[in-house]
Amino acid sequence: MELERVAFFSDAVIAIAITLLVVELSIPAATEDVGAALLDRWPQILSFILSFLVIGIFWRAHHRIFRYIAGVDELLITINLLFLMCVAFLPFPTAVLGNHDSSRASVVFYAASIGATGAVLAATWQYVVHAGLLNDRADPRVVRYITRRSLVTPLCFLGSIPFAFINPRLATFLWFVPLGLLAVINLRHQRS
Amino acid sequence: MELERVAFFSDAVIAIAITLLVVELSIPAATEDVGAALLDRWPQILSFILSFLVIGIFWRAHHRIFRYIAGVDELLITINLLFLMCVAFLPFPTAVLGNHDSSRASVVFYAASIGATGAVLAATWQYVVHAGLLNDRADPRVVRYITRRSLVTPLCFLGSIPFAFINPRLATFLWFVPLGLLAVINLRHQRS
Amino acid sequence: MELERVAFFSDAVIAIAITLLVVELSIPAATEDVGAALLDRWPQILSFILSFLVIGIFWRAHHRIFRYIAGVDELLITINLLFLMCVAFLPFPTAVLGNHDSSRASVVFYAASIGATGAVLAATWQYVVHAGLLNDRADPRVVRYITRRSLVTPLCFLGSIPFAFINPRLATFLWFVPLGLLAVINLRHQRS
Amino acid sequence: MELERVAFFSDAVIAIAITLLVVELSIPAATEDVGAALLDRWPQILSFILSFLVIGIFWRAHHRIFRYIAGVDELLITINLLFLMCVAFLPFPTAVLGNHDSSRASVVFYAASIGATGAVLAATWQYVVHAGLLNDRADPRVVRYITRRSLVTPLCFLGSIPFAFINPRLATFLWFVPLGLLAVINLRHQRS
Numbered sequence: 001m002e003l004e005r006v007a008f009f010s011d012a013v014i015a016i017a018i019t020l021l022v023v024e025l026s027i028p029a030a031t032e033d034v035g036a037a038l039l040d041r042w043p044q045i046l047s048f049i050l051s052f053l054v055i056g057i058f059w060r061a062h063h064r065i066f067r068y069i070a071g072v073d074e075l076l077i078t079i080n081l082l083f084l085m086c087v088a089f090l091p092f093p094t095a096v097l098g099n100h101d102s103s104r105a106s107v108v109f110y111a112a113s114i115g116a117t118g119a120v121l122a123a124t125w126q127y128v129v130h131a132g133l134l135n136d137r138a139d140p141r142v143v144r145y146i147t148r149r150s151l152v153t154p155l156c157f158l159g160s161i162p163f164a165f166i167n168p169r170l171a172t173f174l175w176f177v178p179l180g181l182l183a184v185i186n187l188r189h190q191r192s
Numbered sequence: 193m194e195l196e197r198v199a200f201f202s203d204a205v206i207a208i209a210i211t212l213l214v215v216e217l218s219i220p221a222a223t224e225d226v227g228a229a230l231l232d233r234w235p236q237i238l239s240f241i242l243s244f245l246v247i248g249i250f251w252r253a254h255h256r257i258f259r260y261i262a263g264v265d266e267l268l269i270t271i272n273l274l275f276l277m278c279v280a281f282l283p284f285p286t287a288v289l290g291n292h293d294s295s296r297a298s299v300v301f302y303a304a305s306i307g308a309t310g311a312v313l314a315a316t317w318q319y320v321v322h323a324g325l326l327n328d329r330a331d332p333r334v335v336r337y338i339t340r341r342s343l344v345t346p347l348c349f350l351g352s353i354p355f356a357f358i359n360p361r362l363a364t365f366l367w368f369v370p371l372g373l374l375a376v377i378n379l380r381h382q383r384s
Numbered sequence: 385m386e387l388e389r390v391a392f393f394s395d396a397v398i399a400i401a402i403t404l405l406v407v408e409l410s411i412p413a414a415t416e417d418v419g420a421a422l423l424d425r426w427p428q429i430l431s432f433i434l435s436f437l438v439i440g441i442f443w444r445a446h447h448r449i450f451r452y453i454a455g456v457d458e459l460l461i462t463i464n465l466l467f468l469m470c471v472a473f474l475p476f477p478t479a480v481l482g483n484h485d486s487s488r489a490s491v492v493f494y495a496a497s498i499g500a501t502g503a504v505l506a507a508t509w510q511y512v513v514h515a516g517l518l519n520d521r522a523d524p525r526v527v528r529y530i531t532r533r534s535l536v537t538p539l540c541f542l543g544s545i546p547f548a549f550i551n552p553r554l555a556t557f558l559w560f561v562p563l564g565l566l567a568v569i570n571l572r573h574q575r576s
Numbered sequence: 577m578e579l580e581r582v583a584f585f586s587d588a589v590i591a592i593a594i595t596l597l598v599v600e601l602s603i604p605a606a607t608e609d610v611g612a613a614l615l616d617r618w619p620q621i622l623s624f625i626l627s628f629l630v631i632g633i634f635w636r637a638h639h640r641i642f643r644y645i646a647g648v649d650e651l652l653i654t655i656n657l658l659f660l661m662c663v664a665f666l667p668f669p670t671a672v673l674g675n676h677d678s679s680r681a682s683v684v685f686y687a688a689s690i691g692a693t694g695a696v697l698a699a700t701w702q703y704v705v706h707a708g709l710l711n712d713r714a715d716p717r718v719v720r721y722i723t724r725r726s727l728v729t730p731l732c733f734l735g736s737i738p739f740a741f742i743n744p745r746l747a748t749f750l751w752f753v754p755l756g757l758l759a760v761i762n763l764r765h766q767r768s
Contacts, residue, residue, distance in 0.1 A: 005587065005639060011197065012591035015204035018280060023215065023599065025284040027291075034288065035297035052280065056273045063197060074762065081632045088594065088628065092601040096610065099603075105611035186266065203389065207396035210472065215407065217476040219483075226480065227489035244472065248465045255389060378458065395581065399588035402664060407599065409668040411675075418672065419681035436664065440657045447581060570650065 006077060007066050013084045014062065017091060018055045021048050024095035044098030047110075050175065051094040054114055057153060057182065058087060058121060064146060065125050070135035079124050086117035107168040111157045111175070118154030125150050145189050152185070153178045198269060199258050205276045206254065209283060210247045213240050216287035236290030239302075242367065243286040246306055249345060249374065250279060250313060256338060257317050262327035271316050278309035299360040303349045303367070310346030317342050337381050344377070345370045390461060391450050397468045398446065401475060402439045405432050408479035428482030431494075434559065435478040438498055441537060441566065442471060442505060448530060449509050454519035463508050470501035491552040495541045495559070502538030509534050529573050536569070537562045582653060583642050589660045590638065593667060594631045597624050600671035620674030623686075626751065627670040630690055633729060633758065634663060634697060640722060641701050646711035655700050662693035683744040687733045687751070694730030701726050721765050728761070729754045 025044055027037040062083070072080075093106075093113040100106040128134060129143055156178045164171035217236055219229040254275070264272075285298075285305040292298040317338055320326060326335070348370045356363035409428055411421040446467070456464075477490075477497040484490040509530055512518060518527070540562045548555035601620055603613040638659070648656075669682075669689040676682040704710060705719055732754045740747035 002643075005583070007197070008200075008584075009587050009591055009635065011201050012204055012588055013595050015201055016208055016592055016595040017598070018276075019205050019208040019212065020595065020598065022209075022280055022283050023212065025281075027288060029291045031292075033297075034292045034295040034301075038288070038297060038301060048281070049277065052277045053273075056277075059201065060269065067194075077636065081629075084594075085625070085628045085632075088598055089601075089624070091598050096603060096614070099605045100607075100610045103610040105609075105614060109610075109614055199389070200392075203393050204396055207393055208400055210468075211397050211400040211404065214401075214404065214472055214475050217473075219480060221483045223484075225489075226484045226487040226493075230480070230489060230493060240473070241469070244469045245465075248469075251393065252461065259386075391581070392584075395585050396588055399585055400592055402660075403589050403592040403596065406593075406596065406664055406667050409665075411672060413675045415676075417681075418676045418679040418685075422672070422681060422685055432665070433661065436661045437657075440661075443585065444653065451578075 003066070003069060003072050006072050006080060010062060010066075010080060010084060011059075014055065014059045014087055017087050018052055018059070020091045021051050021055075021094055024048075024091065024098060043101035044095075047094050047098035047101065051090055053179070054153070055087060055090060057178070058117065061121055061146075061150060061153075064149075065121075065128060068134055068138035068142065068146070069128055070133055073131065073133065076124070076127060076131070076133060079120070079127055083117065083120045083124055086113070086120055089113060090117065101172075102168060104164055104168045107164045107171050108161055111160050111164065111171060114175075115154045115158035115161075118150070118157060122147075122150040122154055145185070149182060149185055152181050156181070195258070195261060195264050198264050198272060202254060202258075202272060202276060203251075206247065206251045206279055209279045210244055210251070212283045213243050213247075213286055216240075216283065216290060235293035236287075239286050239290040239293065243282055245371070246345070247279060247282060249370070250309065253313055253338075253342060253345075256341075257313075257320060260326055260330035260334065260338070261320055262325055265323065265325065268316070268319060268323070268325060271312070271319055275309065275312045275316055278305070278312055281305060282309065293364075294360060296356055296360045299356045299363050300353055303352050303356065303363060306367075307346045307350035307353075310342070310349065314339075314342040314346055337377070341374065341377055344373050348373070387450070387453060387456050390456050390464060394446060394450075394464060394468060395443075398439065398443045398471055401471050402436055402443070404475045405435050405439075405478055408432075408475065408482060427485035428479075431478050431482035431485065435474055437563070438537070439471060439474060441562070442501065445505055445530075445534060445537075448533075449505075449512060452518055452522035452526065452530070453512055454517055457515065457517065460508070460511060460515070460517060463504070463511055467501065467504045467508055470497070470504055473497060474501065485556075486552060488548055488552045491548045491555050492545055495544050495548065495555060498559075499538045499542035499545075502534070502541065506531075506534040506538055529569070533566065533569055536565050540565070579642070579645060579648050582648050582656060586638060586642075586656060586660060587635075590631065590635045590663055593663050594628055594635070596667045597627050597631075597670055600624075600667065600674060619677035620671075623670050623674035623677065627666055629755070630729070631663060631666060633754070634693065637697055637722075637726060637729075640725075641697075641704060644710055644714035644718065644722070645704055646709055649707065649709065652700070652703060652707070652709060655696070655703055659693065659696045659700055662689070662696055665689060666693065677748075678744060680740055680744045683740045683747050684737055687736050687740065687747060690751075691730045691734035691737075694726070694733065698723075698726040698730055721761070725758060725761055728757050732757070 025041065025048060027034065027041060031037040069076075090113060093110040096106045097110040125146055129147075134143070156174060160171040160174040163174060217233065217240060219226065219233060223229040261268075282305060285302040288298045289302045321335055321339075348366060352363040352366040355366060409425065409432060411418065411425060415421040453460075474497060477494040480490045481494040513527055513531075540558060544555040544558040547558060601617065601624060603610065603617060607613040645652075666689060669686040672682045673686040701722055705723075710719070732750060736747040736750040739750060
């Protein structure tokens, strides 16, 4: 029941954060050309979609981790809370990126925020594995598989930061790598 | 348990999106004639009510689909996430429509957003049927019934877009067709 | 399971609406005297507290109704959705009242919104009773008790509207009657 | 089931309040130097983190209390609703503190809000203990442990208020005491 309530609370926070992303989207009430104002909001809509997909990936990863957990201890609850804090923070960098999509600072801020969130989730999994909190459904193959998956998002986003100093656009292209990589890992896992 | 957590997450996102619609409603803090300011907000209140009803219809349709699902696979979770992204996006076109109710662009944007959401939900059902994810409560009659229902909302809203180019008001009238049509389909189903 | 998912969705919408009330509270970022700005927000904090308590009463009433329901049908889901729409709307009249606490229009708008919400909830209960959806825990005494309770809030708030035309303050005093009345009904019920 | 629905509703309200904290974070859409604007938001990000951790501590405390409850009565539901009202209010003092971090009034307002929330939660526990609502897992040692824990946060925050009149910064340093103290109590409890 303990485990269930933690899973439920996590799902709720993730669901709220993913839905709050829309709050940043708006056009001026006094605008006369609505069509032009909407086209103008394209970068914000794109950053909404990107963040929705990334948080969706985090939700599924969190989901996957909790499937193999036998029970929770105080430290796991604390690490999980840190992860939720990172997720709850994401609507802010999303809004900054949507409003300033060509700015180096906003690209770095976004990449660092997503990367940190992914790193905390990867650390959660490492803690579960090494503190002996796994249940008996978790065989070594599954552990390796989840470990590999959990590294993709933080490495791609943190790794894109140096490229942002060459060209912010270049960094944003690198963010779409995780989606492709995760699909490949997924395919290889389902075959084996 | 897998299925349950996906259903729970979906319910949470839909509940948040449907409740966030109210955030757009406000009157200027400095107004002197509150009564006049409220009457002035009539189009926004109407678009709040319309979106609430439409998202409510989506929730019930989602609900109905999940009643006949035996289990989830990776692709279903992905399609479902796309549906949730569309639902989470709806407060934005609702606010645009409320502020610019006579603009062609906002009417087309609203109809396209609702239509796309309904189309993704209809695709979810088609995937469930053809990937063999149905449980044994789903007889052919139920499958046909849900298929027919799932097409009503996307066809009405996407079909209203050409009419918006003749007259935006005309398109908005067409949106009330789904409510009537769904009631008729419902009645015929309950009789048989 | 059907019944459970409807109860869960209702709880989620009510929880979100009750928590969104705070979004309207703010002081100008540029203010120099924070203490004075906070005192200035007193009417908004009061309307936050009032709406929180009233929605809390609605939640408990909804809760109580669902304890005696054996199952849901299409019409009950529709009426329940109307109730949720009213609840989700309440942050708007709360914000209007907080910003314009001495305006007759905002007092009438608030009283009408709360009164309508309570009336839809009372109608929900009447539907449950007359459509034969009660479970076997619902004896006639319980039915009478819940019927009586469900009328208190709508009658007090709708009944306060004429008084608002004499004096808006007078109407707001009348709103505190339900809290007292509900306590009395409660006490008499627990004794018997 | 009663107990479960109250626990669920509480979790939902806490999850929403903790996630709504982010809504206050924003930078001007028209800013040219995004990096400088983000650095400028440092106090708001810090108050986001502080409030997230404090609400997280409240969630775990609430969680802990409900683990030892056998059932709920009307009064417990009412006290719990008061606690939820306090939690739902917290995004407001958080935003005020973030925007006016050196103001005495905002520091006092924040400390009083957190302190009051903690005091209501401590009162909830006292009510549970003295109204005989404990289940059989609650031995005297657990009761003492939770009582002690529940006093730390309200005493630290309410106790910091006089220091705010000497120096607002001094009070904010005192807020970090609970985190340390709770860790010590925790450690001693796990050893015994």
